[in-house]
Amino acid sequence: MRRREFLGRLGRAAVAFGAGSRAVVPSWRRGDAPSWRPVVAASLLVPMDDSQTNHLKAYGLTYRAIGAGLRAEWLLNYRGGSFLLPDSGALRREAALDAVLLEPVGDATVAAIKGEIAGANMDAVPLEKGPRIAVYAPPSARPWDDAVTMALQYAGITFDRVWDAEVLAGGLTGYDWLHLHHEDFTGQYSKFYLTFAGQAWLSEMVREQSATARRLGYASVPALKKAVAVAIRDYVANGGFLFAMCTATETIDLALASGAVDIAAAFADGTGVDDDADARLDWRGTFAFTGARLEPHPAVAAFSDIDGHQVNVPGRRQPLGAFTLFNFSAKIDPVPSMLVQNHRPVIPDFYGLTTSFVRARLKPAVTVLGLEEGAPWVKYIRGDLGKGTWCFLGGHDPEDPQHQIGDPATDLSLHPRSPGYRLILNNVLFPAAKKKELKT
């Protein structure tokens, strides 16, 4: 919603408040909006602790408010990472419809909150403008097969889809935020080629990807995906923000490390994995990982030893535990602080083709945001690359821990307080934060 439209609705709502009395005739019979008596306050606090009734929609409410030009603040570590918005009838109405709990607060309360923030491990970060969002997904991608897409749609945050042609043509420059979900950048169709042979969706995927590679002048899908991985790395190096989940995290680094090395099985490019591929991988240009060993067997649905859980490999599969979010200093480390705002410090783990990241495979500069205590893997990491920044979260769907192909889509209206999905939405809102000089 543009600012003018938003303010227009605000004006209409103010007129409705002027009518004064509570409606007793249902509005759908009268044909106008229901009215209620407004309570004037300086601001609306959107608490994000356990009292909140719909955490996920609260992000959308905030995103749309700043998109309409309203001033907002993200109160890091204050009641689960609350938001402070200016009071308006339109916001109240949206919040009521979406079951978002608001607390109208006057100037004195706001001052008290700010005082508390000043004296504790908290901070107030101004949110400037909603980031322009792109989601990397094939044209045929089903809308409900991607946790980030689902979170964005549920929260009411708009985004565009981009695919290989747009990425290679430099189409990412118009976006602040790029999301990758379960793309396999090694070009091996997530290594489902043999295990799901004959399935219509796999045939369609193979056809679509092969046709795209041919159309764009690449000899094979792996070659195309390598080029796309490089373009995405360039986008981040030039100041973009990348958020990746599931397979995309592991495979984009494998693609970037591979260079001229053939890391794809014969079914993907006609030739097998190079015998000495592991030794020839060059990790200098990758985001997060180093020194990994490839899984060369075409029928083993794993890519390397980066993933700690190996969900589809009998004998290697590890059970799910829970991961703990790291508590950062809000004033000194606002960036990682924003990314871990949550009302739950410990979150049940969830599988994906890439579920977790083995600690021994992380580059030294990577910041761990969430980990399973005592396990050799971590779940949630971030880092900087050039002028940009990236963030990786392992797993497929925080509310479907054992997700299988063909499972029904997750209905987020049943999980409005999902702490796992909050991590995704932290990432969406993070680029809206006003940049300030970091102390570390």
Added chain:
Amino acid sequence: MRRNALGACVLAVVLGAGALDAQGVPRGFELERLGRHAEAATLYLAALAADPADESALLGLERVLPRLDRTAELLAAARRARAAAPRSGVVRGVELRATAELGDTRALAEAAEAWIAEDPGSEDPWREWTLALADRGALDGARRVLAAARRALGRPDALATLAAEVEQRGGDWAAAAGEWRTAVAADATQRANATYHLGEAPLDQREGVLAGLTAGGRVPSIGRQIAADLLVSWGRPLDGWRLLESSIEGTPAEVGRMLRDFAQRTEGLTDQDSRRARGLALAAYADVAPPATAARVRAEAARALLDGGDRAAARAQLLQLVDARDVPPDARALAEAALIDLLIRDGALGAAAARLAAAGDQRLTGEDAQSLRLDLARALVARGSLHAADSILGPDSSVTAAALRGWIALYGGELAVADSQFRRAGPYAGPREDATARTAMLALLQTIDEARAPELGRALLLLAGGDSAGAVPALQRAAQHLAPASRAGVLTLAGRVAARPGGDPEIALRLLTGAVAADERGAFAPEAELVAARVLLHMGRTADGITRLEHLILTYPGSAFTPDARRELERARGTVPRS
């Protein structure tokens, strides 16, 4: 060529051969990605000047030189590399492909034969030669090379997957299928590959594929297994089962493995045919399975057959379980219970009652016997046989029986008795949906002052019997005799029924609007609004439905229906899946 070679020499002198070897190839790859192929070629040539057998550099050249129309240089480099490393398969492969690219079939044959002479036991030269010909469309030539390869290697099944690909490229899917059969017979791990590739066969070629897999006199069973797999993946699981079933042979262990494989192939497929095919395979497997597992497999077969809609076959499996001698007593009791349950669900209530009486407490556990009595009573109630149902319940004093007696009283119009029995049953008796229905009915009864309402009882019995069309006007008539607050609940119920698929949405809207009007501040108003909104959405009147939902949410924020309204609103807006 000369200029490029000169450039390579200069680079080699400036950087040193070692440095080029270490850095030239990765840098060349970066240049390749930037589309600077000529510069990449220069770097690769420089690397080869330092080490003529550098395979990475040679492969880099193979990628860039043909794009620059400089394949002759590639061939020269490959020949130099071969002189330096005559046993390198990579180098030989590049030489062979470059030769093919230049279109010299004779030179291609010479290069291939030289490679074969160097490494006579290897399939690699034959594979590259075949592919080089096939890539140029010379499929007959490719077939001849394959035949020669098999003779030379002394293995008629050599290169079968490649042969299948050649036949597939030529559009001869039947021949491709035959080659895949050969490949899988030699290496069983190729079965998934065969299924994948043959699964791509166009519709009009599929019968040919099946023929290719199953042709001949004594056909190895692997061909039929692949054919059965394909039929499953083409959405014809029952045909797959019939094909497999018609030709199963071997030792009991082999047969068992085949049947188990087929059952596993259909596991997880949710369509009815697949479930039925799985059930049939499991039933056959149960016949040959070791006694220790046979009963479990047969029970699984019965379940799959039930899911697949083949109740007769399911019943037969259950009867076998019940009558078999070596079935453990607990398994027999389970089968007996499942069989009676099936009879009840099939509406054979007389047979079910007879079997239940005969089985008694000897062949059924006490818990099962009671549960089946309740199920039978429910079925009798739904059929309108209230007295028979009451008599089946007998002296049962459980809360579930009390709940059932409540329904029997309700349908007889004895509202006060029904209310009392429902209260006695409490909120937890029976399955969750029963408890929910009972609680909803109790809520309705609490708004009605009359102790007896035979007309309402008859209307509700029509509803319980599945006669929605008759129930709606009957409920409407019954509502007219009630006070406004009582009327709202009955009209809401009637509206809900009219809103079901096959009902009349306009009538539903009228009834629900009447319910709201009868008692706008009452407990039934938000429910009536929610149902009305759903009706509007179902009619395609999305904007009206959304308005009504928003009104409900904002007007009744504390109602138990408001969370449902919010979810409905999300679906209407398209922000959550509709499923």
